[in-house]
Amino acid sequence: MKRNGNMATSTHYDVIVIGAGPAGSTAAAILAECGRKVLILEKQKFPRYSVGESLLPYCYYPLQRIGALEKVQQASFIKKYSVQFASIEGQVSQPFYFFEHLKQEAAQTWQVWRSDFDQILLDNAVEKGAVVMEETMAKRLLRRGKCNVGVEVKVSDGSTRSLYAPITIDCSGRDAFSVKRNGWLIRDPKLNKISIWTYYRGGLRDEGYDEGATTVAYLPEKGWFWYIPLRNDVVSVGITAEADYLYREGKDIQKIFNREIGVNRWISKHLEPAERIRDFRVTGEYSYRSRYCASDGLVLAGDAFAFLDPVFSSGVLLALSSGEAVGAAVEAAFDAGDFSASRFKKYSTTLCDGIESMRKLVYAFYDDAFSFGRIFRKHPDLRSDMTDCLIGNLFRNFERLFKAIGEFAEVPEELNYGGPDTHVTELKDF
Numbered sequence: 001m002k003r004n005g006n007m008a009t010s011t012h013y014d015v016i017v018i019g020a021g022p023a024g025s026t027a028a029a030i031l032a033e034c035g036r037k038v039l040i041l042e043k044q045k046f047p048r049y050s051v052g053e054s055l056l057p058y059c060y061y062p063l064q065r066i067g068a069l070e071k072v073q074q075a076s077f078i079k080k081y082s083v084q085f086a087s088i089e090g091q092v093s094q095p096f097y098f099f100e101h102l103k104q105e106a107a108q109t110w111q112v113w114r115s116d117f118d119q120i121l122l123d124n125a126v127e128k129g130a131v132v133m134e135e136t137m138a139k140r141l142l143r144r145g146k147c148n149v150g151v152e153v154k155v156s157d158g159s160t161r162s163l164y165a166p167i168t169i170d171c172s173g174r175d176a177f178s179v180k181r182n183g184w185l186i187r188d189p190k191l192n193k194i195s196i197w198t199y200y201r202g203g204l205r206d207e208g209y210d211e212g213a214t215t216v217a218y219l220p221e222k223g224w225f226w227y228i229p230l231r232n233d234v235v236s237v238g239i240t241a242e243a244d245y246l247y248r249e250g251k252d253i254q255k256i257f258n259r260e261i262g263v264n265r266w267i268s269k270h271l272e273p274a275e276r277i278r279d280f281r282v283t284g285e286y287s288y289r290s291r292y293c294a295s296d297g298l299v300l301a302g303d304a305f306a307f308l309d310p311v312f313s314s315g316v317l318l319a320l321s322s323g324e325a326v327g328a329a330v331e332a333a334f335d336a337g338d339f340s341a342s343r344f345k346k347y348s349t350t351l352c353d354g355i356e357s358m359r360k361l362v363y364a365f366y367d368d369a370f371s372f373g374r375i376f377r378k379h380p381d382l383r384s385d386m387t388d389c390l391i392g393n394l395f396r397n398f399e400r401l402f403k404a405i406g407e408f409a410e411v412p413e414e415l416n417y418g419g420p421d422t423h424v425t426e427l428k429d430f
């Protein structure tokens with residue numbers, strides 16, 4: 001395996017990928033398989049922790065495309081067949097069983113430890129020929145005129161090096177490396193929540209197909225818990241809500257978490273026999289999209305381009321799908337010998353359309369007037385469209401579904417940015 005620690009043997013590559021999460025490793029695998037000389041820069045040492053354990057069925061297809069599916073199937077992750085919703089009083093909705101809608105192997109997905117899952121994807125990219133430099137932080141984009149030509153990195157001994165490629169793919173996750181440096185970050189003001197989460201051992205699990213279900217358990221003021229069963233009797237449990245709601249009596253995270261457990265009967269019952277085994281983690285910075293998805297010699301994928309509230313577990317799917325799509329778009333750019341921003345117009349249009357479908361559903365979820373029951377009672381024929389959204393079949397037309405949802409809840413206007421930056425004037429080297 002070409003695992004180079006933090007010493008790249010060369011300074012010139014075909015492609016530099018920043019970040020070895022699902023987006024970066026997927027793009028790298030595709031391009032390495034095409035015979036491109038790919039360098040992945042990763043600031044951490046793998047395996048590394050990441051939140052985002054609950055996958056959607058449509059992750060199956062990009063995993064299959066990059067040849068990682070079998071490795072994921074063999075990794076003994078918990079099998080996930082459904083998602084269900086629990087009211088504050090503890091009543092559970094009829095689960096959405098993915099196999100009722102999707103009559104394929106893909107209907108069963110997984111609850112993964114991301115340290116293991118991301119390692120599988122990185123190893124897969126390396127097996128296909130990508131070189132990875134771990135503990136190597138991208139510090140600065142290198143520019144010639146208005147074109148990105150490489151990345152300055154800091155390696156673990158503190159020294160810096162300049163590495164060059166005609167195209168850099170930024171997959172740096174919520175660090176949003178280029179977005180923050182270019183001033184491209186635009187927050188979604190209505191989806192400005194925070195999350196607090198931790199891990200328990202010994203929480204109750206339902207039986208049979210429901211054992212590995214994701215449960216979304218409601219809190220007042222449109223807050224919610226996630227309850228994600230993982231391997232070794234561990235559950236990932238987190239809250240997403242408005243800061244004003246969570247911090248209404250102070251900022252002691254443990255007190256807040258325990259108080260909210262008491263608010264939802266399903267959660268309090270399922271955690272009664274459990275013991276907390278990890279510290280709490282907190283994050284804000286919810287839901288943003290970059291003003292641009294590309295400039296000359298640079299293109300963005302995964303959370304480095306856009307992040308959406310995690311209520312429907314769409315993050316890893318969007319990372320894998322955008323990694324796959326950007327890999328194909330960059331390969332086409334090689335064929336054309338053109339790495340200008342405008343090459344990535346179709347990539348960004350398709351990606352933004354998929355993100356918009358999920359964003360509309362997330363908006364509806366947070367609208368007081370929305371409930372799955374209300375929609376299905378009036379429009380039973382739309383259950384299949386809704387399930388398509390929930391399983392991650394996002395890259396199709398949902399006009400009818402959102403028209404119907406619009407009868408009950410706010411459906412936002414589509415964001416009119418996120419395309420390539422085709423008007424770049426002379427950029428400063430920063």
Ligand SMILES: Cc1cc2nc3c(=O)[nH]c(=O)nc-3n(C[C@H](O)[C@H](O)[C@H](O)COP(=O)(O)OP(=O)(O)OC[C@H]3O[C@@H](n4cnc5c(N)ncnc54)[C@H](O)[C@@H]3O)c2cc1C
Binds near residue numbers: 024303
């Ligand atoms: C609270 C919360 C809960 C979530 N729950 C779910 C869920 O249940 N299901 C789901 O699908 N998604 C979930 N997500 C979203 C999911 O975590 C992300 O969408 C997904 O990890 C994005 O993958 P990525 O490859 O874009 O980025 P990441 O997985 O974040 O990978 C980015 C990589 O880039 C590296 N990096 C960053 N900056 C640099 C740099 N300057 N130089 C070198 N390397 C760098 C990082 O170390 C990291 O390894 C959740 C997110 C949050 C915040």
